[in-house]
Amino acid sequence: MNLAGIDVNLVVALAALLQERSVTEAAKRVGISQPAMSHALARLRETLGDPLLVRVGRAMTLTPRAEALAPRAQAVVEELEALLAPLPSFDPKTSRRTLKLSATDYVQLVLLPTLEEIVSREAPGITLHVLPITDQLAAERLRDGEADVAIGRFDHEAPALDVRRVALFRDTFVGVARAGHPTARGRLDLSTYAELSHVLVSPRGTPGGIVDGALAQMGLARRVALTVPHFLVVPHVVASSDHVTTMLAHVAATFTALLPLTTFELPPELDLEPIGMTMMWHERTHEDPGARWLRGALVRAARPLAQARGARTPTDKKAREPQGPARPRAGLVTK
DNA sequence: CTCTTGTGTAGTTCACACAA
DNA sequence: TTGTGTGAACTACACAAGAG
Numbered sequence: 001m002n003l004a005g006i007d008v009n010l011v012v013a014l015a016a017l018l019q020e021r022s023v024t025e026a027a028k029r030v031g032i033s034q035p036a037m038s039h040a041l042a043r044l045r046e047t048l049g050d051p052l053l054v055r056v057g058r059a060m061t062l063t064p065r066a067e068a069l070a071p072r073a074q075a076v077v078e079e080l081e082a083l084l085a086p087l088p089s090f091d092p093k094t095s096r097r098t099l100k101l102s103a104t105d106y107v108q109l110v111l112l113p114t115l116e117e118i119v120s121r122e123a124p125g126i127t128l129h130v131l132p133i134t135d136q137l138a139a140e141r142l143r144d145g146e147a148d149v150a151i152g153r154f155d156h157e158a159p160a161l162d163v164r165r166v167a168l169f170r171d172t173f174v175g176v177a178r179a180g181h182p183t184a185r186g187r188l189d190l191s192t193y194a195e196l197s198h199v200l201v202s203p204r205g206t207p208g209g210i211v212d213g214a215l216a217q218m219g220l221a222r223r224v225a226l227t228v229p230h231f232l233v234v235p236h237v238v239a240s241s242d243h244v245t246t247m248l249a250h251v252a253a254t255f256t257a258l259l260p261l262t263t264f265e266l267p268p269e270l271d272l273e274p275i276g277m278t279m280m281w282h283e284r285t286h287e288d289p290g291a292r293w294l295r296g297a298l299v300r301a302a303r304p305l306a307q308a309r310g311a312r313t314p315t316d317k318k319a320r321e322p323q324g325p326a327r328p329r330a331g332l333v334t335k
Numbered sequence: 336c337t338c339t340t341g342t343g344t345a346g347t348t349c350a351c352a353c354a355a
Numbered sequence: 356t357t358g359t360g361t362g363a364a365c366t367a368c369a370c371a372a373g374a375g
Contacts, residue, residue: 009345023360036346038360043345060360 013040015077017053018070021060090289092123099294102131102138102147105232107277110250114301139163142282148291149298150280162283169306170274171248175264176238184244187265197225199234199245211246214270235259248275250305
């Protein structure tokens with residue numbers, strides 16, 4: 001049987017007719033006129049090759065075929081109603097959902113404490129599943145449903161039509177050395193900075209970083225004494241040695257509060273572009289209430305970072321969507 | 336590609352038949 | 356007389372085909 005030729009409304013009419021056992025009552029139930037329901041019954045009789053309802057005096061009675069069809073027709077209608085029902089609402093106070101966030105360890109460090117505070121306060125029942133950034137493109141992971149939201153630097157990823165982006169915050173570079181370091185204090189000139197022994201964070205183990213690239217453009221090089229794959233170990237190394245490092249200011253602020261560290265200004269000639277952190281999500285989850293709430297919570301968690309030195313808030317730009325669950329429609333976001 | 340025309344379908348109102 | 360189902364006539368709408 002070719003289902004494309006079947007009017008779904010006939011199934012609805014069938015269920016109503018078999019339940020009400022009356023053309024008039026079935027018509028009221030479905031919301032059409034009584035003759036229209038009578039015509040629907042005629043079409044059903046023709047399609048199924050069975051009278052379905054036969055008149056017995058003033059009442060209508062079901063044929064054996066109709067008796068057999070009744071529960072199944074009702075089940076199909078209930079399934080259709082469930083299929084076409086609007087999106088389930090998301091109440092952060094009661095939801096037990098798991099929301100998945102893909103983020104670099106830098107983002108996790110600077111954003112998670114505030115985010116977790118918001119989650120604990122507003123959505124205590126949800127589980128936040130934080131996934132590391134992998135070699136796989138973030139857009140693909142979002143597309144595959146591995147993550148609801150991804151945050152990081154996505155400069156290397158070409159914009160995709162089905163993935164939305166919004167700038168969250170920016171961060172600038174500062175120098176970090178142990179408290180009481182004999183040289184690294186205040187603002188260093190370029191040659192003094194280059195002569196220090198540095199710790200380089202290289203997630204992929206490759207030599208050279210942003211700083212080395214900037215120095216090379218000026219015909220200079222620095223001495224890299226130690227290369228590590230994760231930046232979290234760097235503050236501990238720097239705190240207990242004369243090595244220095246160059247890291248993002250938000251991270252430096254976190255560690256100078258915990259370890260005997262001090263920050264210093266980088267030489268002005270070392271013109272390092274601030275790093276922009278971007279939030280991405282797939283079109284598939286754009287209208288999902290839970291994912292919307294998470295995006296709004298992330299924007300709020302990022303607000304103190306966005307308002308800090310060298311940062312820019314999403315509201316400065318044209319992306320206004322992720323403000324929280326109250327916003328019914330997305331604002332303008334870069335795709 | 337757009338507009339017009341013809342066709343089919345499903346809705347409505349109105350009228351009527353039938354049974355209690 | 357009343358309640359119910361059915362048929363006829365008409366209307367609205369969607370869709371396909373053809374013309375320009």
